[in-house]
Amino acid sequence: MAETNSQQIVGKLQSRYGTYARGQLQSQRKQFWSYIPYLNSSNVAQNTYTFFGSALGDQQTPNLQRTNIPVQGSFGTSAFLLKSIQCSYYIPSNATFGVDYASATTTYATDATSGLWPDLVSGWAQAGILQFSVGAKNFVTIPKPFLYAPPADGRSDLTVTRLTTSATPTYSVGAPEAELHRLSEEQYLVDPELYIDFQENFRVQITYPAGVIPQIGTTSLPATQGNLYIGVILDGVEFRPVQ
Amino acid sequence: MATESQQITQMIASRYGTANYGNLQVLKWQYYDYVRMTPSTGIVSQKLNFFSIPQGSVDPNSGVAKTLEETNLDRNGQLTYDYVITGIRTHLYVLPKSRQNTVGTVSSSTTFTVGGVSNAGGTGTGSLGYAGGTMNFLEQLSGRGNLVVNFGQKRYFEVNQPFKKCPIGAGVTIKSYGGGTPTTAGVNTNYWYSQSADKRDAYMVTPPLFVERDSIIDASISFVDTDYSSTNYTLPNLNSVSGSFAFVNVGLCFDGFAIVPTQ
Numbered sequence: 001m002a003e004t005n006s007q008q009i010v011g012k013l014q015s016r017y018g019t020y021a022r023g024q025l026q027s028q029r030k031q032f033w034s035y036i037p038y039l040n041s042s043n044v045a046q047n048t049y050t051f052f053g054s055a056l057g058d059q060q061t062p063n064l065q066r067t068n069i070p071v072q073g074s075f076g077t078s079a080f081l082l083k084s085i086q087c088s089y090y091i092p093s094n095a096t097f098g099v100d101y102a103s104a105t106t107t108y109a110t111d112a113t114s115g116l117w118p119d120l121v122s123g124w125a126q127a128g129i130l131q132f133s134v135g136a137k138n139f140v141t142i143p144k145p146f147l148y149a150p151p152a153d154g155r156s157d158l159t160v161t162r163l164t165t166s167a168t169p170t171y172s173v174g175a176p177e178a179e180l181h182r183l184s185e186e187q188y189l190v191d192p193e194l195y196i197d198f199q200e201n202f203r204v205q206i207t208y209p210a211g212v213i214p215q216i217g218t219t220s221l222p223a224t225q226g227n228l229y230i231g232v233i234l235d236g237v238e239f240r241p242v243q
Numbered sequence: 244m245a246t247e248s249q250q251i252t253q254m255i256a257s258r259y260g261t262a263n264y265g266n267l268q269v270l271k272w273q274y275y276d277y278v279r280m281t282p283s284t285g286i287v288s289q290k291l292n293f294f295s296i297p298q299g300s301v302d303p304n305s306g307v308a309k310t311l312e313e314t315n316l317d318r319n320g321q322l323t324y325d326y327v328i329t330g331i332r333t334h335l336y337v338l339p340k341s342r343q344n345t346v347g348t349v350s351s352s353t354t355f356t357v358g359g360v361s362n363a364g365g366t367g368t369g370s371l372g373y374a375g376g377t378m379n380f381l382e383q384l385s386g387r388g389n390l391v392v393n394f395g396q397k398r399y400f401e402v403n404q405p406f407k408k409c410p411i412g413a414g415v416t417i418k419s420y421g422g423g424t425p426t427t428a429g430v431n432t433n434y435w436y437s438q439s440a441d442k443r444d445a446y447m448v449t450p451p452l453f454v455e456r457d458s459i460i461d462a463s464i465s466f467v468d469t470d471y472s473s474t475n476y477t478l479p480n481l482n483s484v485s486g487s488f489a490f491v492n493v494g495l496c497f498d499g500f501a502i503v504p505t506q
Contacts, residue, residue: 118340118355121417122340122355122356123339123340123341126336126338126339127312127339127342128312129312136506139270140270141272141273141315142273143275143277143312143315143494143496147411157418158418177418178416178417178418179415179416179418180415180416181413181414181415181416181440182416185443186413186441186442189271191271192269192270194270207311209310209311209312210310210312210313210342213339214341216341
């Protein structure tokens with residue numbers, strides 16, 4: 001990308017007095033991630049989620065758990081070769097992943113409303129569109145991104161068994177458990193890769209144009225005590241100036 | 244192949260246009276199109292046509308205008324970019340709960356997605372997984388059908404049992420499935436159907452097929468065997484209300500590379 005005169009002048013000053021060696025780059029594997037709450041402050045699902053729209057330290061993304069993007073919608077002083085896109089999520093630590101059988105309000109009949117199971121098999125994970133744009137041009141469109149571009153991160157398992165309380169306990173495998181794909185070979189590979197230059201603006205959005213998908217799990221996924229966070233991970237190679 | 248007027252337009256575009264057709268770029272891309280499997284009768288259409296209705300136009304089965312979630316087709320029966328097809332996937336899936344049928348309050352049923360029926364028989368309200376229910380129906384359907392894809396007047400793909408041969412190769416991993424609404428004591432049996440979620444099972448197009456953006460696509464999945472009848476191809480109801488079947492979408496996805504002009 002051609003530099004403006006002012007950029008060239010700044011570059012010259014930088015090469016003489018700057019804190020890094022302009023023009024000399026080092027490369028490393030890097031993941032940039034951005035997680036945002038699925039529900040807004042009114043506990044309502046949205047039809048547009050914009051990732052990497054706020055930088056580390058901003059009000060929406062105050063810590064490294066939420067994002068590590070240095071600049072809003074840009075890789076800042078680094079360039080990035082995008083090789084893979086992953087969609088993921090996490091839930092609050094006080095939520096129950098599956099059905100909370102200990103809860104008095106959760107019974108054998110309500111596995112379709114409690115826990116994360118219904119959201120994964122019949123909720124937000126089964127819909128949506130991911131679009132990755134650089135400037136005004138769309139470079140990636142993925143339907144049902146949580147299925148087509150899963151985390152593929154070797155995530156852990158939670159296996160459940162259940163015994164009824166009676167004189168003769170009955171073994172049951174009826175506790176539902178589902179997860180997004182974990183195998184690395186299920187990754188959505190950006191092939192050929194996409195190169196995003198220094199300071200170039202990009203945008204990642206997941207939208208639900210056919211209609212908002214409300215969160216289904218309510219009993220053991222307490223929106224009032226935490227939130228379900230959905231995220232996008234950009235995996236690739238970072239090029240940054242040598243210091 | 245471009246007509247004379249298209250060639251003239253392209254010449255003007257190359258000189259004054261916003262896109263540079265002399266400088267092309269290859270992007271990983273997929274063209275996809277989802278259609279509703281049944282109209283309001285709940286009877287599976289004998290022929291499901293794909294890539295014929297672009298975004299903004301109404302799917303005749305669902306009666307709802309298509310959005311980017313259903314298709315990224317911009318033009319009726321034509322791709323936007325020159326395209327290289329390297330793989331074909333189909334997707335047979337039950338719509339998310341909030342987009343479900345309102346008949347029989349399926350979309351608000353607290354037991355949607357679960358099974359739940361005793362040996363004595365009978366359906367659990369809103370359940371998909373009882374014997375003879377939606378999940379069993381989809382499993383039976385996945386053993387039927389023929390995918391046919393023509394470009395122009397020429398046939399390029401014929402696949403038997405496309406839901407099995409060309410699976411989506413994506414999805415959630417279900418470790419266990421249970422719950423339900425047992426109405427009587429005893430053993431309760433639930434079923435769950437899903438296509439292969441393994442990417443390695445996807446149907447690869449080898450050698451790849453190059454499709455020019457002006458080629459006319461004619462793609463369909465048909466159920467042409469002698470067993471096709473309204474009795475055999477009607478989605479089961481989820482409760483006692485007539486027409487309370489689950490909404491099911493069928494998708495056809497071409498994986499490959501789009502050849503796009505630089506801007």
